[in-house]
Amino acid sequence: MYISNYRRKSEAVFLFFVLFLIFCIGRLLFIQFFRSAYLADIAKKQHNLLVEIEPLRGIIYDSNLKPQTLNIPADSLYASPNIIKDNVKEQIIRQLSGILKVSQEYLRERLTRKKSFIWLARKISAQQSEEIKKLNIRGLGFIKESRRSYPNTYLASQIIGFAGLDNLGLEGIELSLDKYLRGIPGWAIFLRDARQKKLDIWEKMVPSKEGDDVILTIDQVIQYIAERELDNAFRIHHAKGASIVVMDPYTGRILALASRPTYDLNEHSNVSKDQTRDRAICDMFEPGSVFKIVTASAALEEKKINEDDKFFCENGSYKVGNHILHDHTSHGWLTFREVIEESSNIGTTKVAQILGPNIIYKYAKLFGFGSKLGVDLPGEISGSLKEPRFWSKTSIGAVPIGQEVGVTALQLASAISVIANGGQLMRPYVIEEIRDKHAEVIKKNSPVVIHRVISPDAAARMAKMLTGVIEEGTGKMAQIEGFTSAGKTGTAQKLEPNGAYSHNKFVASFIGFVPAEDPLIAIAVSVDEPHPNYFGGVVAAPVFKNVASDVIRYLKAKKAMGKELKLNANRKTN
Numbered sequence: 001m002y003i004s005n006y007r008r009k010s011e012a013v014f015l016f017f018v019l020f021l022i023f024c025i026g027r028l029l030f031i032q033f034f035r036s037a038y039l040a041d042i043a044k045k046q047h048n049l050l051v052e053i054e055p056l057r058g059i060i061y062d063s064n065l066k067p068q069t070l071n072i073p074a075d076s077l078y079a080s081p082n083i084i085k086d087n088v089k090e091q092i093i094r095q096l097s098g099i100l101k102v103s104q105e106y107l108r109e110r111l112t113r114k115k116s117f118i119w120l121a122r123k124i125s126a127q128q129s130e131e132i133k134k135l136n137i138r139g140l141g142f143i144k145e146s147r148r149s150y151p152n153t154y155l156a157s158q159i160i161g162f163a164g165l166d167n168l169g170l171e172g173i174e175l176s177l178d179k180y181l182r183g184i185p186g187w188a189i190f191l192r193d194a195r196q197k198k199l200d201i202w203e204k205m206v207p208s209k210e211g212d213d214v215i216l217t218i219d220q221v222i223q224y225i226a227e228r229e230l231d232n233a234f235r236i237h238h239a240k241g242a243s244i245v246v247m248d249p250y251t252g253r254i255l256a257l258a259s260r261p262t263y264d265l266n267e268h269s270n271v272s273k274d275q276t277r278d279r280a281i282c283d284m285f286e287p288g289s290v291f292k293i294v295t296a297s298a299a300l301e302e303k304k305i306n307e308d309d310k311f312f313c314e315n316g317s318y319k320v321g322n323h324i325l326h327d328h329t330s331h332g333w334l335t336f337r338e339v340i341e342e343s344s345n346i347g348t349t350k351v352a353q354i355l356g357p358n359i360i361y362k363y364a365k366l367f368g369f370g371s372k373l374g375v376d377l378p379g380e381i382s383g384s385l386k387e388p389r390f391w392s393k394t395s396i397g398a399v400p401i402g403q404e405v406g407v408t409a410l411q412l413a414s415a416i417s418v419i420a421n422g423g424q425l426m427r428p429y430v431i432e433e434i435r436d437k438h439a440e441v442i443k444k445n446s447p448v449v450i451h452r453v454i455s456p457d458a459a460a461r462m463a464k465m466l467t468g469v470i471e472e473g474t475g476k477m478a479q480i481e482g483f484t485s486a487g488k489t490g491t492a493q494k495l496e497p498n499g500a501y502s503h504n505k506f507v508a509s510f511i512g513f514v515p516a517e518d519p520l521i522a523i524a525v526s527v528d529e530p531h532p533n534y535f536g537g538v539v540a541a542p543v544f545k546n547v548a549s550d551v552i553r554y555l556k557a558k559k560a561m562g563k564e565l566k567l568n569a570n571r572k573t574n
Contacts, residue, residue, distance in 0.1 A: 054145045054167055055183030058211030060160055060174075062220040063255075063432060068160055069174075071146040074123040077132060082116050084139035092137055099131050100124065122165045123147040148174075150265035156223050158259050158278040159216070159377065159430060162268045171268075171276050173214060173431075176378045180434050180442070183211035212442055215432040217253040222246055222551050226256035229546045230525070234260040237508075237530035237539050243280040243409040244543065246551065249417035249513055249522040251447040252426030254375075255551075257281075257410075282379040284406035285507045285526065288492030288536070289343045289474075291364075291402030293419065293511075296340050296465065298363035299351050300458040307337040307465065311347045318346040320397030325349060328491075340465050341473030343489060345401045352400035357388035360400055366453040367415045368425050369407055375428045376445070383407045402492060403501075412511050413524035419466065419486070420513035420522050423459040425450040467516045478512060478541035480549045487512020487544060489536035494529070505529050510540035514548045520555055523547060 060069045077100075084092065093107045100107075100121050110118050121128075123145055132140065148163045161172020169178035186208035226244050234242045239260070246256035259279035263271040277283070299305040316330030327344050339347030352360055364370065370385025384406030391399070398404045410428060418425050427448040434443040454462075466486035469475045474489045490509035493501040508527045513519040525540040525547075533539055 053186035053208045055185055055208035056146055056210045057148060057163060057167055057183060058181040058213045060181070060214045060216065062216050062218050062223070064219060064221075065215065066220045068150065068152060068156065068216070068220070070149040070151055072149045074145055074147040075126075075129040075142040076119065076123055076145045077121045077129075078141050078143060079111060079118055079120050080116050080139045080141070081111050081113050081118060084111065084137075092140075095135055095137075096120065096132065099128055152220070153264045153266060154262050155220070155227060156218055156256075156258070157262050157265050158276065158280075159218060159257055160265060161276075162265050172278075172378070173216075176376070177214055177431070177434070180212040181214065184209040210437050213435045213437070215435065217248075217255065217430050217432050217445075218257070219255050221554055223256040223258065225550045225554070226547050227258045227262075229543045230258055230260055233525075233527055233530075233539060233543045237527060237533060239527045239530045241279055241283070241528035243283070243524075243526050244547070245280050245409050245413035245524045246547065247413045247417055247428060247522045247524075249420035249519050250426070252414070252417070252428045253432075253447075254428055254430045255521065257430065259283075278377065278379055279528075280409040281375060281377055282381050282408070283528075284381060284383050284408060285528065286405060286492045286494070287402040287407045287412060287509060288490035288507065289345075289402055290412060290488045290490030290509045290511050290536070291369075291405060291407070292340060292343065292348050292400070293415065293462065293466070293488055294364050294367050294369070295348050295352050295355070295360060295400040296336075297367075297419070297454050297458060297462050298355055298359050299336070300461050301363070301454045302355065302359060304354055305336050305351060307335065307461065309336045310334065311336065311339055311344075311350045313339070313344050313346045313350075316346070318349065318397075320349060321393035323394040323397060325397050337465050337468060338473075340488075341468045343469075343474045345397075348401050349397045352396055357391055357396060357399075360396075361385070361388050363453070364399075364405070366425070366451065367418060368411055368450070369405065369415070373410060373414055373428055373450070375410060376431045380410070381408060383411055402490060409524050409526045412509065412526070413522055416488075416511040416513060416524060417522040418453045419459050419462045420519040421459075422456040423452055423454040425453050463513075463516055466512070470512070474535075474537045475510065475512070475541050477537055478510060478545045478548075480514060480545055480552075483514055483549075483552060484516040485512055485514035485544075485548060486516040487541070489541060491534060491536045504531075506534040508534055508536040508539035510536050510544045512544050512548070514552055521548065521551055 056071050059067050061067055089111050093104050096107055097104045110120060159172055161169060161174040163169045163174045167182060169175035169181060226246050230242050230244045242260040244258050247254050257280050261275050263275040310333050312333050313327060313331035315332060316327045318325045325345055327346050331342060331344055334342060334344060334347050364385055370383055372380050372382045386404060395404055414425060414428055427450055429445045431445055433441050435441055463486050466488055467484060470478050470485055470487055475487050478485060478487050488511055492507045494505040494507060496502050508530050511524045513522040523544050525543045527539050530539045
């Protein structure tokens with residue numbers, strides 16, 4: 001009986017182990033054939049790290065291929081919260097908070113996530129990176145990225161704009177040409193050791209494609225000269241804002257464009273919209289007397305008036321509709337040339353009354369007012385120009401002298417370029433070309449004639465009259481030693497919120513070109529709410545003078561240097 005019971009127990013134990021062995025073999029076979037890929041994937045995730053490789057952003061150059069942007073190597077800090085022990089996370093949070101200058105709550109929220117990869121800080125400084133590496137914390141790692149840097153800080157800030165931490169353009173050309181500059185990300189699967197530390201070995205890799213480079217029409221030297229003089233006027237005259245545009249009148253290439261206030265491109269985190277706004281293309285203002293070039297050009301082109309025709313300027317007071325029009329200085333009889341030189345509102349209005357509203361409107365549109373010019377910068381506005389059917393009885397005494405009209409500084413620069421280049425409106429542009437990293441041209445801009453505005457004869461006659469403005473009239477402070485220049489002053493009252501013209505808020509302007517007989521550059525300057533001086537001939541004309549003087553000498557020296565280099569190259573060849 002005892003032996004029989006023992007045998008049954010032994011058989012039961014044996015059967016249990018046989019069944020258990022069969023179960024284990026079945027489980028192993030199940031895992032091998034049905035779960036192997038899943039488990040291998042888990043193991044791979046523990047020892048592999050999938051990382052996106054950020055592409056280097058394309059470089060923005062000036063017209064002389066001087067870099068306006070740089071890519072600086074920087075470490076980005078990541079964590080693998082899943083492998084960091086809970087009892088050490090608080091200590092890590094306290095250590096990193098002081099180094100990274102971020103709140104403990106921010107780090108705690110990220111380190112408590114159930115993830116194998118999460119960013120803690122992007123593109124940190126070299127000092128921060130070294131301090132964190134010394135801590136030797138398991139579960140933290142670094143990935144090399146690049147940080148956008150701007151070597152010229154404030155220069156051309158509203159044109160260039162800036163890119164954020166994620167390598168995306170946020171303002172200016174960095175934003176408008178982001179699809180070219182950004183490049184295409186790559187990716188790599190990096191191996192990790194048993195401590196989950198990233199090794200500089202990858203299992204698979206798709207390299208990133210660097211962004212394309214952008215070459216501007218902006219000349220860094222001319223941009224510096226323009227900003228220096230604009231900044232001086234902005235500060236000296238306690239202005240609310242200011243803009244300047246320097247243009248090649250024959251091609252529409254913008255050589256310099258700037259606005260005030262401005263900002264440092266490397267310190268853009270807390271800048272206001274007032275600082276980033278490109279006033280030269282997106283701020284509208286009544287131009288005042290600089291707009292008289294439209295009325296004068298129309299009179300010459302339509303052959304209604306000659307330079308020596310005389311107009312009685314009513315000794316400074318003239319009724320138009322129910323409005324009394326005044327001149328800043330009382331005048332009696334003036335020739336048409338003198339009307340422009342002395343910037344007589346009454347004389348210009350009498351010319352406009354001969355021409356009629358439809359002709360004034362026609363030429364204002366031809367000069368590019370009331371429409372976008374198509375510049376390749378973000379934010380351009382069309383300004384404001386009423387059709388004659390919306391004019392009041394007093395509009396014939398307002399529009400021809402630059403009231404009831406809204407313009408931009410860029411439109412003024414393009415308008416004066418019409419007279420400088422012989423009568424054609426050119427499309428302004430700031431992007432010369434876009435190239436890939438192999439120097440292959442992807443996109444190239446070239447001069448575009450929008451349309452003819454006036455004949456070469458009328459343009460030449462206007463140029464002579466505008467030369468008189470500087471030599472004999474209101475623009476004497478724009479005279480440049482050694483050069484003959486042409487230009488027009490403007491002083492416009494700003495509108496108050498109730499629609500009335502202000503008596504203490506003005507926009508001072510000056511437009512001109514130099515040399516008058518063979519123009520190299522056209523310039524438009526506008527200064528918003530200068531005080532106590534507010535006349536265009538006092539506030540804006542000196543800016544034109546100083547910029548034009550230095551730029552002309554620079555361009556002539558640059559041209560001479562180019563000829564010398566070419567001559568030396570020919571000598572070596574021969």
